[in-house]
Amino acid sequence: EKVRHYQFDVEYIFKKVDCLEHVVMGINGQFPGPTIRAEAGDTLDIALTNKLHTEGTVIHWHGIRMKGTPWADGTASISQCAINPGETFHYRFKVDKAGTYFYHGHFGMQRSAGLYGSLIVDLPEGQKEPFHYDEEFNLLLSDWWHTGVHEQEVGLSSIPFKWIGEPQTLLINGRGQFDCSLGAKFMSTGIPQCNFKGGEECAPQILHVLPNKTYRIRIASTTALASLNFAISNHKLVVVEADGNYVQPFVVDDIDIYSGESYSILLTTDQNPNQNYWVSVGVRGRKPNTTQALTILNYNTISASVYPITPLPETPLWNDFERSKAFTKKIVALMGTPQPPKYSNKRILLLNTQNRVNGYTKWSINNVSLSLPPTPYLGAIKFNLKGAFDQRPSPTTFPDDYDITIPPKNPNSTIGNGVYMFENGEVVDVILQNANALSANASEIHPWHLHGHDFWVLGYGEGKFKEEDTKNFNLKNPPYRNTVVIFPYGWTALRFKADNPGAWAFHCHIEPHLHMGMGVVFAEAVQNVKRIPAEALACGLTGKFLINKNRGHY
Numbered sequence: 001e002k003v004r005h006y007q008f009d010v011e012y013i014f015k016k017v018d019c020l021e022h023v024v025m026g027i028n029g030q031f032p033g034p035t036i037r038a039e040a041g042d043t044l045d046i047a048l049t050n051k052l053h054t055e056g057t058v059i060h061w062h063g064i065r066m067k068g069t070p071w072a073d074g075t076a077s078i079s080q081c082a083i084n085p086g087e088t089f090h091y092r093f094k095v096d097k098a099g100t101y102f103y104h105g106h107f108g109m110q111r112s113a114g115l116y117g118s119l120i121v122d123l124p125e126g127q128k129e130p131f132h133y134d135e136e137f138n139l140l141l142s143d144w145w146h147t148g149v150h151e152q153e154v155g156l157s158s159i160p161f162k163w164i165g166e167p168q169t170l171l172i173n174g175r176g177q178f179d180c181s182l183g184a185k186f187m188s189t190g191i192p193q194c195n196f197k198g199g200e201e202c203a204p205q206i207l208h209v210l211p212n213k214t215y216r217i218r219i220a221s222t223t224a225l226a227s228l229n230f231a232i233s234n235h236k237l238v239v240v241e242a243d244g245n246y247v248q249p250f251v252v253d254d255i256d257i258y259s260g261e262s263y264s265i266l267l268t269t270d271q272n273p274n275q276n277y278w279v280s281v282g283v284r285g286r287k288p289n290t291t292q293a294l295t296i297l298n299y300n301t302i303s304a305s306v307y308p309i310t311p312l313p314e315t316p317l318w319n320d321f322e323r324s325k326a327f328t329k330k331i332v333a334l335m336g337t338p339q340p341p342k343y344s345n346k347r348i349l350l351l352n353t354q355n356r357v358n359g360y361t362k363w364s365i366n367n368v369s370l371s372l373p374p375t376p377y378l379g380a381i382k383f384n385l386k387g388a389f390d391q392r393p394s395p396t397t398f399p400d401d402y403d404i405t406i407p408p409k410n411p412n413s414t415i416g417n418g419v420y421m422f423e424n425g426e427v428v429d430v431i432l433q434n435a436n437a438l439s440a441n442a443s444e445i446h447p448w449h450l451h452g453h454d455f456w457v458l459g460y461g462e463g464k465f466k467e468e469d470t471k472n473f474n475l476k477n478p479p480y481r482n483t484v485v486i487f488p489y490g491w492t493a494l495r496f497k498a499d500n501p502g503a504w505a506f507h508c509h510i511e512p513h514l515h516m517g518m519g520v521v522f523a524e525a526v527q528n529v530k531r532i533p534a535e536a537l538a539c540g541l542t543g544k545f546l547i548n549k550n551r552g553h554y
């Protein structure tokens with residue numbers, strides 16, 4: 001159990017992200033940021049210096065539960081004040097569970113701007129994974145726009161509303177090709193063939209393998225918007241991990257991965273080693289307008305620049321939701337995974353709707369669109385600063401007669417910043433209810449991510465959730481995750497234990513949707529939180545409160 005020290009300098013850099021040069025958020029001059037690698041039980045000590053000139057920043061350690069250090073969760077306005085330009089914030093927290101994680105900006109739309117990197121936690125020395133592999137790869141998937149995020153943010157909060165549209169490019173480990181494709185010869189789109197000489201910033205990273213070995217491929221998606229499908233031609237994939245928890249292994253030809261999720265898959269190199277194979281990432285869930293990302297699986301027996309003779313993997317139809325559901329429902333926990341409590345103490349229903357507030361387009365939960373306050377919730381709750389946010393209890397349900405199959409009859413909703421307060425240790429069921437968006441016959445996919453906890457996914461269903469649906473909850477081997485998707489016109493049920501004192505975001509991981517208000521704040525036992533560093537509180541009402549106190553820890 002080591003303490004691992006990192007210095008992260010966040011700054012804008014120029015980078016040929018998709019062969020065209022863009023301004024991107026980098027860390028220590030790198031995009032994506034440096035990969036953090038630690039062992040379960042280690043403490044990470046990351047000094048984050050904001051080298052941006054005109055905006056604050058924070059970094060969220062996605063999937064790490066922050067037991068005892070809720071102030072290190074890295075969510076602006078919730079766990080801390082944004083770090084001002086020139087200032088350094090010290091994140092110090094324990095990584096308590098092995099798995100595939102990542103980190104990313106959690107202020108404004110800085111994740112969309114490229115502020116992200118991988119965080120991999122290995123088992124401690126001497127402990128063994130419940131599966132065998134020889135080597136591993138790590139693939140961080142993302143999507144990229146040619147419009148800068150400031151322009152995107154303004155568009156989302158303008159009248160008329162300007163939607164960001166579909167991404168220009170999909171990136172694998174921060175590399176994509178916009179003006180060419182490796183598979184152009186095999187496509188009918190007229191896009192030119194890429195010819196890389198080597199050394200190009202945007203050249204795909206080739207997966208070099210040896211025959212008859214097993215590789216663990218860690219895949220995480222930090223996309224701003226896109227739901228993705230990953231496939232390797234001629235090879236089966238065995239899914240073994242999801243969001244840092246083991247799953248009962250199952251074999252598939254391809255996997256769906258939503259923003260905020262991570263998987264480990266095992267790949268056995270049992271195909272003809274004298275050929276190269278495609279590794280493909282394509283868009284699902286929304287009508288795609290982005291070329292699939294490609295790289296090569298190369299057996300090291302031939303040159304990686306020989307074109308695969310197999311056809312390009314075809315991304316399943318974007319709107320074949322039955323196929324998406326079939327994949328998702330294959331995921332169950334491996335025996336030995338923590339099991340859900342048999343009963344819950346409380347159930348809340350969260351209706352997801354697209355709305356209007358004063359003519360602005362928003363997303364709302366039970367008719368409240370989240371607008372983050374200037375004082376972070378953690379300090380505001382701890383010091384009982386009642387003016388910091390709406391003190392009224394947040395709505396835990398929606399009208400019985402709400403028709404989820406049509407656009408909202410009254411599309412007007414309200415802006416809010418209240419909190420869902422839970423008792424310490426309370427077992428909470430959350431039903432995420434999807435609905436029709438503002439235009440007719442439209443209901444979208446939303447991957448929901450919970451901070452500070454893993455939850456059990458008890459089930460998915462079509463239409464409106466009904467009491468009798470609880471009979472079909474999976475209490476035997478529900479997957480234990482931190483991100484779960486709601487399908488169009490459907491619901492997803494999850495259960496979690498509110499046993500981590502702190503204030504925690506629970507939100508749609510599609511970044512423009514969160515920006516449009518699609519999230520809520522949960523909090524439990526904040527009175528038990530100790531030693532919040534002053535630098536996490538030095539803004540808003542907590543900042544004023546501190547001025548009247550000594551510096552240090554509270």
Ligand SMILES: O=C1O[C@H]([C@@H](O)CO)C(O)=C1O
Pocket residue numbers: 163437444513
């Ligand atoms: O939030 C969104 O807005 C657009 C569309 O609904 C209105 O332009 C879209 O596809 C979203 O996901």
